Amino acid sequence: MHKWFQLPIIEGLSSKQAHCDLPHDSFERECGREGFYGPATHMYHQHPPTGWLSWQGNHKPRAFDALALPQSGNTPWDAPLLLSNADLKLRLWQTSKNMDHLVRNGDGDELLFIHQGKGDLYCDFGHLSFSEGDYIVIPRSTSWRIETTSHVSLLMIEATNNSYRNVDKGIVGEHAIYDPAILEYPKINAAFKAQQTEEPWQLLLKARNHINVIHYPFNPLDAIGWKGTVTVLKLNWRDIRPLMSHRYHLPPSAHSTFAANNFVVCTFVPRPTESDPNALKVPFFHSNNDYDEVIFYHQGDFFSRDNIKPGMITFHPCGFPHGPHPKALKSSQQKPKPFTDEVAVMIDSRNPLDIGSNIDKVEVHDYVHSWRDTTHNNHNKKS
Numbered sequence: 001m002h003k004w005f006q007l008p009i010i011e012g013l014s015s016k017q018a019h020c021d022l023p024h025d026s027f028e029r030e031c032g033r034e035g036f037y038g039p040a041t042h043m044y045h046q047h048p049p050t051g052w053l054s055w056q057g058n059h060k061p062r063a064f065d066a067l068a069l070p071q072s073g074n075t076p077w078d079a080p081l082l083l084s085n086a087d088l089k090l091r092l093w094q095t096s097k098n099m100d101h102l103v104r105n106g107d108g109d110e111l112l113f114i115h116q117g118k119g120d121l122y123c124d125f126g127h128l129s130f131s132e133g134d135y136i137v138i139p140r141s142t143s144w145r146i147e148t149t150s151h152v153s154l155l156m157i158e159a160t161n162n163s164y165r166n167v168d169k170g171i172v173g174e175h176a177i178y179d180p181a182i183l184e185y186p187k188i189n190a191a192f193k194a195q196q197t198e199e200p201w202q203l204l205l206k207a208r209n210h211i212n213v214i215h216y217p218f219n220p221l222d223a224i225g226w227k228g229t230v231t232v233l234k235l236n237w238r239d240i241r242p243l244m245s246h247r248y249h250l251p252p253s254a255h256s257t258f259a260a261n262n263f264v265v266c267t268f269v270p271r272p273t274e275s276d277p278n279a280l281k282v283p284f285f286h287s288n289n290d291y292d293e294v295i296f297y298h299q300g301d302f303f304s305r306d307n308i309k310p311g312m313i314t315f316h317p318c319g320f321p322h323g324p325h326p327k328a329l330k331s332s333q334q335k336p337k338p339f340t341d342e343v344a345v346m347i348d349s350r351n352p353l354d355i356g357s358n359i360d361k362v363e364v365h366d367y368v369h370s371w372r373d374t375t376h377n378n379h380n381k382k383s
Contacts, residue, residue: 019249035290064312075204082313083356087262087263097148106206127188200215203220242255242268267344272339292317307364
């Protein structure tokens, strides 16, 4: 389906090309609808849109040291709930134990992102090894467990009453970003057959957000074969080949990895920095007017943020602008690095997210003030 040309209204000073050739001494702010997928207006300001002096109220930029949250219990759903709504539930699970039981999520698909460690996943479909940087998509109502060979911490994103699907890659074709042939799936191999015992097993079913315990006189992971298109899938961030433009800073939507109803999961991986001298080289200021934005920082140098370390989470609910920190913006204009060196997982949620009950214990409370430019000058303006 083709779109008609829709020419933008232009008032006052502006740039003809978004994110490039900004008017002298101005700051660009994108006011977008439907995340980065819908219509947008670009504003050109005399001051940084994040230049507030103080903030009263809880609807504000927030950051959390998720790895510092205490863990309890032996199941994935014992992990503390970080953020949630009717569409998704976000947890960070840390464990060094081999699971002696199976779990099954009847409420929706699970997406696991392995932040640290390695091990083996056993599920209805067979055996699959995993390590740092892997995404694992587990279809709804799949029975599974993990065995660890080192301490494992993983981000869990439940698509509640929902499923994960590939993103629409449009004119770049289905092999862009990652080729579907790179995806791995569980195998019915020797390791899988070795765990098929006649000993009693316990399965914990999460359904309607409650846990049911089911007892079997045998290990229910007893498949001898299967065929079809529904299975567990694995993708490592190193196999993602990001879309790039040397003359234009692409929005996060270009880095979409998985989609579900009402939210999308994006992956930021290392890539060359824009080489055009007049193009922005850090994420632009933007007001994501319909979506809440969450970023989990996995590893590297997070080029648009200061004082962020791996394992932290930032949360920017919709309703206000955000963008690069002053130091990052200055560095990008004075001597930009030839490559970015960050790996992060972003979740854009169409519906508002609620903060978990205990997450405030690991909140970085001064994060809302991290956009302050203590120099009080205009050196960070784009010229």
